[in-house]
Amino acid sequence: MSSFAAVSDKETKAKRDKVVAARARLRERFEAKATTSGSEGSGTGPANRHGMPKLPPGQTPAKATTWPVLDLGVTPRISNEEWQLEIRGLCEAPSTLRWHDLMNFEQVDEASDFHCVTTWSRMDIAFRGVRLIDVLASAHPSERASHIMCYATDGYCTNLSLTEALKPDVLLAYRAEGEPLSAEHGGPVRVITPQLYAWKGAKWICAIEFMDADRPGFWEKNGYSMTGNPWLDDRYS
Ligand SMILES: Nc1nc2c(c(=O)[nH]1)N[C@H]1C(S)=C(S)[C@@H](COP(=O)(O)O)O[C@H]1N2
Ligand SMILES: [Mo]
Numbered sequence: 007m008s009s010f011a012a013v014s015d016k017e018t019k020a021k022r023d024k025v026v027a028a029r030a031r032l033r034e035r036f037e038a039k040a041t042t043s044g045s046e047g048s049g050t051g052p053a054n055r056h057g058m059p060k061l062p063p064g065q066t067p068a069k070a071t072t073w074p075v076l077d078l079g080v081t082p083r084i085s086n087e088e089w090q091l092e093i094r095g096l097c098e099a100p101s102t103l104r105w106h107d108l109m110n111f112e113q114v115d116e117a118s119d120f121h122c123v124t125t126w127s128r129m130d131i132a133f134r135g136v137r138l139i140d141v142l143a144s145a146h147p148s149e150r151a152s153h154i155m156c157y158a159t160d161g162y163c164t165n166l167s168l169t170e171a172l173k174p175d176v177l178l179a180y181r182a183e184g185e186p187l188s189a190e191h192g193g194p195v196r197v198i199t200p201q202l203y204a205w206k207g208a209k210w211i212c213a214i215e216f217m218d219a220d221r222p223g224f225w226e227k228n229g230y231s232m233t234g235n236p237w238l239d240d241r242y243s
Pocket of ligand 1: 073075078079122123158160162190191192206207
């Protein structure tokens, strides 16, 4: 399910057509070199789980009512008005997005799974947000860009290959289960990477850098895998 906010004028429509075209071009580039990163790992939600209540190896379902909080221990409190996302690095159109810019992208609802490397999983969390691919495409990444680093306000960072980052259910999420995303879970805006362990989704996202090589983020420097594919039990390096 997805919808555009009311289209008010031609200019907005033209802008969105451009975004859609940029997204298509970018997706094409990366689908061509898609890796074999787990045939069952390329997305989640009931459809992508083939309708099976199946968990990645070594994972246990958390109670439907619990969504544990895991982070470095500080909880930034950021209002929607204060929130900013800087897009930089190897791209032709670096920019800083504000809340209203985020609202101008297509808004999508995705039920996604959330796999923590500490072995609990929450299935089918209802998220609302913007596809990361749309935001990345709007910055026109250069041909050399192969990875991104996501930076967060608490000093955290984590790396993603563009192949993973561009998958359609990777979101910049700002609502969960019908409520604004709480500060504890990374609100106002965090990354959700349903096909990867949850540490790959930066809470309180504040910057994204396009890179021409892979580089470890916080947990990746501390022994976690560079890729983090739960379907391959790909936890540590
Ligand atoms: N900014 C930031 N993002 C982060 C983390 C963090 O410490 N800081 N921890 C990661 C880890 S290890 C996990 S398991 C998930 C936990 O998200 P949750 O607290 O919403 O369950 O966030 C990830 N994103
Ligand atoms: Mo984690």
